[in-house]
Amino acid sequence: MKAETRNDPEAKRYCSYEDVPLLLDANDIVMLTGLARTNVYYMLRANDFPVIVIGKRRMVKKEKLFAWLDEHEKKIFPGRSE
Numbered sequence: 001m002k003a004e005t006r007n008d009p010e011a012k013r014y015c016s017y018e019d020v021p022l023l024l025d026a027n028d029i030v031m032l033t034g035l036a037r038t039n040v041y042y043m044l045r046a047n048d049f050p051v052i053v054i055g056k057r058r059m060v061k062k063e064k065l066f067a068w069l070d071e072h073e074k075k076i077f078p079g080r081s082e
Helices: 026-033 037-045 062-076
Strands: 052-054 057-061
Touching: 026 037, 026 062, 037 057, 057 062
Parallel strands: none
Antiparallel strands: 052 057
């Protein structure tokens, strides 16, 4: 049986928005989005991605991540309405 660790995205499961940590690292974003780790690292270095740099770590506030995803969904699917 695998031990649950901070760096193991398979070990974390978020049941609701409230369960998601305030600040997200690459592993959290991989877990939430299902994107490949490489793509997440590219996102964290993109100019329009809302990153907070703390030391060598790149973190994203959860509200900013969800807002960024909504904004980019509208660019991809401009006629889509909620």
